[in-house]
Amino acid sequence: MSTLLENINSPADVKKLTMPELKQLARELREFIIESVSKTGGHLSSSLGCVELAIAIHYVFETPEDRLIWDVGHQAYAHKILTGRRDRMLTLRQYKGLSGFPKRSESPYDAFGAGHSSTSISAALGMAVAARAQGKTDRSHVAVIGDGAMTAGMVFEALNCAGDMKDIRLLVILNDNDCSISAPVGALNKHFTKLMSGRFYAQARDIGKAIVRPFPKLFDLTRRAEEYSKGMVSPQSTLFEEFGLNYHGPIDGHDLEALIPVLQNMKALPGPLVLHVVTEKGRGYEPAVHNPTKYHGISPFDASKGLVSSPHAKTYTEVFSDFLMDIAKEDERVVAITPAMEEGSGLVEFARTYPKRFFDVAIAEQHAATFAAGLAAEGLKPICCYYSTFSQRAFDQIVHDVALQNLPVLFAMDRGGLVGADGATHHGSFDLSFLRCIPNIVIMAPSNENDCRQMLYTGYMLDQPVVVRYPRGKGPGVPIEKQMHAIEIGKAVKVRSCGAAAGRRCAILAFGSMVEEALQIADEIDATVYDMRFVKPIDRQAVTEAVKEHDLVVTMEENVVIGGAGDACLETLASEGIKADVLQIGIPDRFIEQGTQMQLWHDCGMNKESVLKQIQERLKLEQAEP
Numbered sequence: 322m323s324t325l326l327e328n329i330n331s332p333a334d335v336k337k338l339t340m341p342e343l344k345q346l347a348r349e350l351r352e353f354i355i356e357s358v359s360k361t362g363g364h365l366s367s368s369l370g371c372v373e374l375a376i377a378i379h380y381v382f383e384t385p386e387d388r389l390i391w392d393v394g395h396q397a398y399a400h401k402i403l404t405g406r407r408d409r410m411l412t413l414r415q416y417k418g419l420s421g422f423p424k425r426s427e428s429p430y431d432a433f434g435a436g437h438s439s440t441s442i443s444a445a446l447g448m449a450v451a452a453r454a455q456g457k458t459d460r461s462h463v464a465v466i467g468d469g470a471m472t473a474g475m476v477f478e479a480l481n482c483a484g485d486m487k488d489i490r491l492l493v494i495l496n497d498n499d500c501s502i503s504a505p506v507g508a509l510n511k512h513f514t515k516l517m518s519g520r521f522y523a524q525a526r527d528i529g530k531a532i533v534r535p536f537p538k539l540f541d542l543t544r545r546a547e548e549y550s551k552g553m554v555s556p557q558s559t560l561f562e563e564f565g566l567n568y569h570g571p572i573d574g575h576d577l578e579a580l581i582p583v584l585q586n587m588k589a590l591p592g593p594l595v596l597h598v599v600t601e602k603g604r605g606y607e608p609a610v611h612n613p614t615k616y617h618g619i620s621p622f623d624a625s626k627g628l629v630s631s632p633h634a635k636t637y638t639e640v641f642s643d644f645l646m647d648i649a650k651e652d653e654r655v656v657a658i659t660p661a662m663e664e665g666s667g668l669v670e671f672a673r674t675y676p677k678r679f680f681d682v683a684i685a686e687q688h689a690a691t692f693a694a695g696l697a698a699e700g701l702k703p704i705c706c707y708y709s710t711f712s713q714r715a716f717d718q719i720v721h722d723v724a725l726q727n728l729p730v731l732f733a734m735d736r737g738g739l740v741g742a743d744g745a746t747h748h749g750s751f752d753l754s755f756l757r758c759i760p761n762i763v764i765m766a767p768s769n770e771n772d773c774r775q776m777l778y779t780g781y782m783l784d785q786p787v788v789v790r791y792p793r794g795k796g797p798g799v800p801i802e803k804q805m806h807a808i809e810i811g812k813a814v815k816v817r818s819c820g821a822a823a824g825r826r827c828a829i830l831a832f833g834s835m836v837e838e839a840l841q842i843a844d845e846i847d848a849t850v851y852d853m854r855f856v857k858p859i860d861r862q863a864v865t866e867a868v869k870e871h872d873l874v875v876t877m878e879e880n881v882v883i884g885g886a887g888d889a890c891l892e893t894l895a896s897e898g899i900k901a902d903v904l905q906i907g908i909p910d911r912f913i914e915q916g917t918q919m920q921l922w923h924d925c926g927m928n929k930e931s932v933l934k935q936i937q938e939r940l941k942l943e944q945a946e947p
């Protein structure tokens with residue numbers, strides 16, 4: 322039987338539908354998303370919550386001419402499906418497939434790329450100002466942003482700027498599902514909760530329906546919409562109004578009969594506007610409604626059974642989590658900070674056991690670093706947990722507030738390297754480069770689970786800023802010593818020596834996640850391998866020794882080559898006046914898309930076979946030289 326969804330190839334097809342058909346479309350979209358994400362994995366709960374929003378926006382606005390921006394972009398699956406990408410949804414987040422986020426190069430309907438949160442209002446404002454400058458006075462600019470994403474400082478920078486501009490066409494849709502990845506935190510959430518009080522919510526629905534027909538002339542419409550908004554807002558002023566934006570809502574974000582007329586009316590209004598919609602994360606899939614956090618970002622699963630967890634070797638995140646629990650028990654000065662990544666960073670048990678020593682500061686990476694600096698300045702032992710990619714936001718705070726004052730903040734830097742399906746926006750490709758240049762910081766990169774634990778302990782013991790950087794997922798599975806001990810700072814370990822009979826001698830200086838692969842390569846060509854352990858301070862002795870005793874030195878790291886750990890080796894050699902043949906393996910100077918970690922290593926020339934080939938070519942070349 323042919324379904325409505327099968328005949329939707331663009332928003333123009335959505336516009337032709339009647340209200341009952343639009344409702345039917347919402348049901349079909351949900352079924353499709355559940356079925357499709359169960360095969361590909363992805364951000365299920367958030368996308369299920371945005372089905373009606375996507376339908377209503379495409380029904381009312383003239384996308385792609387009207388600009389639509391999804392904040393973070395993890396909730397945009399319905400948008401992707403409605404804008405001609407239904408047939409490719411099974412390639413979502415796969416190598417060379419559809420991105421899990423909106424992406425300008427993927428579709429003209431993706432007005433702005435995303436992945437990191439809280440950028441949508443700034444970008445939409447920029448577009449609105451550009452439209453004004455170009456005389457495109459009819460063009461609308463819509464930013465859809467979640468209650469979680471609203472907590473980031475950047476949003477307030479954007480609102481501060483927007484509220485002062487009355488002659489632009491900007492509509493911010495606050496998609497409030499009372500949930501970030503974890504439970505929402507902070508004062509802003511309380512403000513939203515107040516606005517969601519039942520009385521105003523009910524009123525909004527009625528008004529939304531009341532103004533659906535007949536459409537009044539523009540002037541009347543504007544006046545009525547203004548009155549309507551005044552009637553809807555709570556007696557106390559909303560934060561948005563204080564910023565100078567015209568606030569409407571809250572309304573039911575699953576009620577197409579309310580959403581569509583309200584959006585139609587707001588489309589006609591000038592100036593910066595906010596529409597507050599209330600949605601349910603995971604809507605339509607009971608396990609996700611019941612546990613939206615668990616179903617926020619998921620691997621493929623059996624939709625009939627839901628997610629089933631199976632026993633597995635410890636991930637680096639779990640190793641960190643165990644360390645944190647052990648050290649927190651010993652030292653009550655230990656506190657942990659996360660910018661909204663409690664689950665992903667392995668902090669659930671700590672938060673439950675030590676609620677007063679746990680700080681989810683919402684999506685506020687910058688604040689997290691300076692907050693940690695303040696805690697450290699007063700003698701606490703803050704452990705600040707970042708995903709590498711999100712720590713990019715905190716660069717100045719790490720430099721100016723932590724490192725410059727040499728404060729003992731331990732940064733647990735998770736997801737260092739290529740993360741897989743989230744792709745270009747989420748790879749932890751740059752941290753070694755941008756952290757290594759900061760004075761006072763010690764940077765360690767474990768090559769296995771036990772080193773990770775001991776390095777975290779070493780970092781905790783030091784009286785200065787420390788980064789322990791580890792990858793997403795599992796390590797090689799070595800036994801983990803319960804006993805913790807500090808390791809020698811700046812000391813590499815030679816983990817394999819090439820045999821006396823080796824011809825052209827090769828040494829691999831490997832960092833973190835690349836050590837295991839370096840050992841496999843070394844077995845094939847009989848090479849020496851150093852587990853460098855420290856990116857800063859680099860083990861100068863190991864680097865010079867490797868060069869003196871070998872014909873070729875190879876550096877291997879899961880970071881961009883530019884400015885990375887390999888460059889630290891080259892700088893050492895240059896400062897000693899030593900010339901050497903060094904082959905640098907790492908992430909090349911381009912953005913890497915999504916795929917499995919293995920596919921991406923291959924793509925970057927970092928997998929075993931490609932590295933072997935590069936080494937062999939270099940060794941042959943050397944041999945050929947007189």
Ligand SMILES: Cc1ncc(C[n+]2csc(CCOP(=O)(O)OP(=O)(O)O)c2C)c(N)n1
Binds near residue numbers: 468502
């Ligand atoms: C800068 C940054 N920090 C952290 C994240 C991880 N992250 C992705 S979605 C999300 C929660 C967003 O909550 P909300 O905006 O309310 O969207 P919902 O999933 O509830 O629809 C977080 C913390 C991110 N994408 N970007």
Ligand SMILES: CC(=O)[C@@H](O)[C@H](O)COP(=O)(O)O
Binds near residue numbers: 395436502617740743
């Ligand atoms: C959308 C977003 O930024 C997060 O949900 C991210 O996808 C989580 O990644 P992990 O799966 O590595 O925790």
Ligand SMILES: [Mg+2]
Binds near residue numbers: 496498499
């Ligand atoms: Mg939310």
